[in-house]
Amino acid sequence: MLPRRVCRSFSYVVALLFVAVVLLLLANKHQIVNLNQYVPYDLFASTAPSFFQPPSDQFLLDISINSCAFYNSKNPNCGKPGPREGQFGDITEYEGGWLRLKKDLCLGKSWVKKEVLSVKEINHVNFQKVLSKFQLPDEVIVDIAVQDVEGDSKIKGNKLKLPKYVIEDYHKQKTYDGATQDNLIEQNKDEVLDGSTPDSSKASHKIQEMIYPETGEASGKGDSTNDADDNDEKHNKRGKTAHQNDLTRVYYIPTKDELTKLGWRYKSHGIWLKYGPHNSKDAITAVDILFGLDAVDPRPNWSLVKQPVRGVCSSAGIPPFITYRRGPKLDYKKEYKKPLVINENAEFKILQVADLHFSTGFGKCLNPEPVSSASGCQADPRTLEFVNKVLDIEQPDFVVLTGDQIFGSAAPDSETAVFKALNPFIERKIPFAVVLGNHDAEGSLSAKELMGLYSDLPYSVAAMGPESVDGYGNYIATVQGKSKSSVALSFYFVDSHAYSENKKVFPGYDWIKENQLIYMKEEAESIKDGVAEFQKEKFTENGESKNKIHLSMAFFHIPLPEYKKLNQPTIGQQREGVISPMYNSGARDAFHDIGVKAISVGHDHCNDYCLLDEEQSPNDDNKIWLCYGGGSGLGGYGGYGGYIRRMRTFVLNTAKGEIKSWKRAENEPEKKIDEQVLVSGRNVVNWK
Template sequence: MLGLPRRWLRQLYYLSGFLVVAIILIAVANQQHVIHIQDYIPISLTPSFFQPSADSYIVDIAIKDCYTYNSGNKNCGVPKLSEGKFGKITTEDIGQWIKIDKDLALGSGWFKKQFFSYKAIQSSALSEIDTSKEEDGNKLVVIDIAISNPSEDSKIKGNEKSKIPQYILDHFHSSKIFGDSDHEDLIEKAKASEKNPTKIDLDRDKENSTSKKLNDLVEKEKAEAEAAEAAKEKEFEEVIAPQDPNNDVVPENEEDNDDENETNDNDKEPESNEESPKEKRAVEISRHDLSRTMYIPSKEEIAKSGWKYKSNGVWLKYGPPSDNAVTGIDILFGEDSVDPRPNWRLIKDGSLTDVNTQNDKRAYLSIRKGDKVNYKLPKYQSPLKVNKNGKFKILQVADLHFSTGVGECRDPVPGSSKKGCEADPRTIQFLEKVLDIEKPDFVVLTGDQIFGETAPDAETAVFKALYPFIKRKIPFAVTLGNHDSEGSLKRSEIMSLSSNLPFSLSSLGPESVDGYGNYVLTVEAPLSRNPAMSLYFLDSHSYSQNPKVNPGYDWIKESQLQFVEAAHADLKKAIDAYTHIHLSMAFFHIPLPEYKNLNQPFIGEHREGITAPRYNTGARAVLGKLGVKVISVGHDHCNDYCLQDIQDKDTDQENKMWLCYGGGVGEGGYGGYGGYVRRLRVFEINTNNAEIKSWKRAENEPERDFDTQILVTDGNVVNY
């Protein structure tokens, strides 16, 4: 009987090993396009912010309405499979329309929503599709995208009617080879322009009387040109862009550009015969003094190049399938939006037109070209390591409270700065100043990166929050607060999105553990891979799940405490191999009940009530037994103290720990407690003497650090 369970265990062991190897092989095969996982797992089952793999090419786009009464239908606002380029696709295995699950109106429409969809086709299926009816030859997939900005594009001379995007004009202009005939044409356009003709290059040897005649001539020509332009403007009809995404007609110029700006030289010949040929030649404009005039391509040139107008200001360029084709499209909102993913390009030249977004929350496209990048590769992920001088610096960023759009400042200091104050740009400006001053080795964000009620598109807010660190290539870790998931994404999606970005060391954590974002990181010693530090990150959750019994905020659960105990046990051997004193810290959002024990020494400000959970699961005691010397949280914006907490005082089990606040940094979150100025906290670890030191920097004087204190030395909490 005893042999049977062992045999089962062996079989389970072999099966587990086989599954692990199989998963690795499948992942590698999918990465190399040997197989296609999406052929077996429907795209609809993956989170909305993940894009199709790079062997799926985009061939068309559409924007459609979804009326409120039908909004429960997942296909509401999605074109039919037969619509768009290549017409009917027989099955979703070959290709399908993929809806970006973001209402372009951000919920502001009473009766309908608007959704952006793109049609994706498997690369292996392109050879099976009948392309004989395609007029574009091998121009099968989207290789670039441009967005119109009508108010700006129409200011370009000759582009008033067609409003071709500047992005496209730049391409044609840079590839155009200009000759003498083009120079003459530009001169004629310059003569007819509305600008003051101060750039006329008159011959230096002409008499003053001749100069006056020539200037009078130019003024006459200018007046005639203005009259001609005014008459022509009355005849122009506004070009209405086709709204059907299947209509690939390019908005046309009513006339060729040369004709539109053509000037009749005979009409401009002076009546008097007193002027010599030399004087006529003097009316010339230097090619060096000409104002820049864009080359406006004809509709034939536009079509030949592969560019096609679709709808809502979107232009698609078609070309052959390649590694540089567009393979992903995302939508972000707001003029201050950013896309931190290095292989994505956020198109800020123009926003989607004819959609019901507010001015400060306009919809912008972001596109990915080529393969998806694995941000877990060493290029974007490197182990945390103490510097050669034995130091390691951590910047804590608490309560950014970012919005979709610039956000509104709440309780700014001074109060006179409230008018016109944009919360997120102001917060980023302060944060980046501190980053440039401190140059931290690591950044910890302790929750409420997003102010959910002002973030109808949470992805936009997450990207803004993390971009300052990504662009500086600073590794960072994220924990969740109570407001993060009150926007458009769930807690699991917020944590997954934050974890799957360059330089993020965050993790969703084990599924068997309560919450999202329970994980442990180690900081390697300068000369070895042994852990000099352990950093514990926990999900402090949100509001109490049983408010009648325990009102207020939720608490750290038993499964989380068991998780950190198991993680510590796994590290014990490596910790023992470290030749110096090992240090440990913990970070999360909501303070523990012990933060209320203010009858103990503390340094910093206590300006507001401590909103800790009422139920105490003993997290402070468990972390203390694991050797954690410092815990730092956020949540209470206007508290920024470090409290020396002592348990089992004057006994053999005495345990000391510093309980710190990071201090609120975001202008989008509340302040208002006695003129509280936003601030950030810094921790500097010196492994040479097992020291943890801390200080803060405030928005009004970021160059000056204050409240400097040594929290730990020789691995022991310092008495105050």
């Protein structure tokens, strides 16, 4: 037997090691250290899906949620049901089976496990083979519902706690004529219906409610005279309706057997699946998970189930919601493309939205103004309210998001945060462009995956850019004139990256690379003919015929070193230090050389100035405006000098060769701030 002193020393060592491991894991979670480089495989890699639009040649046969031990979570089979489990049994011979969704329903909050959702799927051709060979029933998933335990249990007679959606689906075709209606009301006096109904020979159901078309109110179920009089009165009103579907409906709580005949089956975690034939227009072809009570799904052919999945580890804080797609995968770029066109007044309005800092869930407000509004402040809903107010006021033709749309460390599911951030523009069918910020890729999606997501959404003009060029999201967007081939305006979007890869020599932030600037010059060269064509277009002013003027701007996230030259003319406020790269790659001159008159960035939330960089040669054309958009999101820091969130507007006029700008603040969005003229007659000017 070991001496007591040795045992005590050993226990101290074990306890010390345990504390050290816990501290290391906490440090990794908060990005103080990066453990990925010290483990044989990446325990902490992204769990988000690489594609938000799965292939559409699949039928879904089943859904399952299971736990997966954290240490084994990189095993692709961890948490997946066995091949024999679920509908149709083992279909691996036909290239079908379970596919695990690459999301953790715990959002990384559990130290010991992940919970994963798997779907059983098979492609169309092989499904037909399985049906013909084994004579199995033709059934695939055509609908999904989730229980609301508290709400559903309040439905009278709903002992099975069926989702209200399932009950309504069961009864949506059950409309009765007047005679049957009177009979059912009479039997309802005892709250139990015995005997047969038009649709069931073995009915014994409690009536849930009777809806009347004129009032939309549920009738009483007592046997008092007043109740009977009310029913008669409403029944007489019903007699005036013209269509069978407008007749009074009587809803029952269906039995399990009746639901099974209709195709509804309970799975787990409150999930009900409805099965139907594979050729149904309602066949579901993809499933995804979004998180939080404020989750939205802006994808046109996707539907978000309004009730959260039950019994998973994140459900108390940021619950998971199922969203599903019916029909084929759509190419949103083609199906929901809106061309950028100058309006009849030769104007084009841009709203710059910088640093939204959206989260998974409501998000935490940082430094809100006034300070008294901090109590109970939810960052994302408040930011969305501000964004929607400005959109209502400005009615922009184009929205430019200049990075940090999401706050990666607060977005364990980046897809959820992205959808919330972009939903206002997609809902309003406003074309938008996006560049990456330094925080975007700190969540569950990599920079490449995020840019793919930004680029593929409806009304997005964003693009991945060529693989041979550093970064993701280097592209040009053009606005056409009278003809599709003419280029009235050109906008350059560049990935300004995140943190320096050469920290010893140039610590801090990364810089725009030489091959990116070369690519921008090539893009400018490629539109020269379109620009020349546009500048031949005429307009009449005071009886005089004049040529229109092409204008150009650039947008990215991190400011250039030239933003620090504050001894030059500025309009707006500098409330914090300029955080730019230590290395100057010459981006300012490169953009000037291709005709850019103004650059606008984000990153430094509390700076909102425009600086006229004329230091090099104030008397010639080598001038350019360097602007900040101003931080707009409550989820990002504020606090400098009582900073109030704001957004910047640019109006470009090709008749005047003019660029005007102003800002709007959250506290008084109806008022313009620092309205100024940046460019007039294609020349950089400084007019207020």
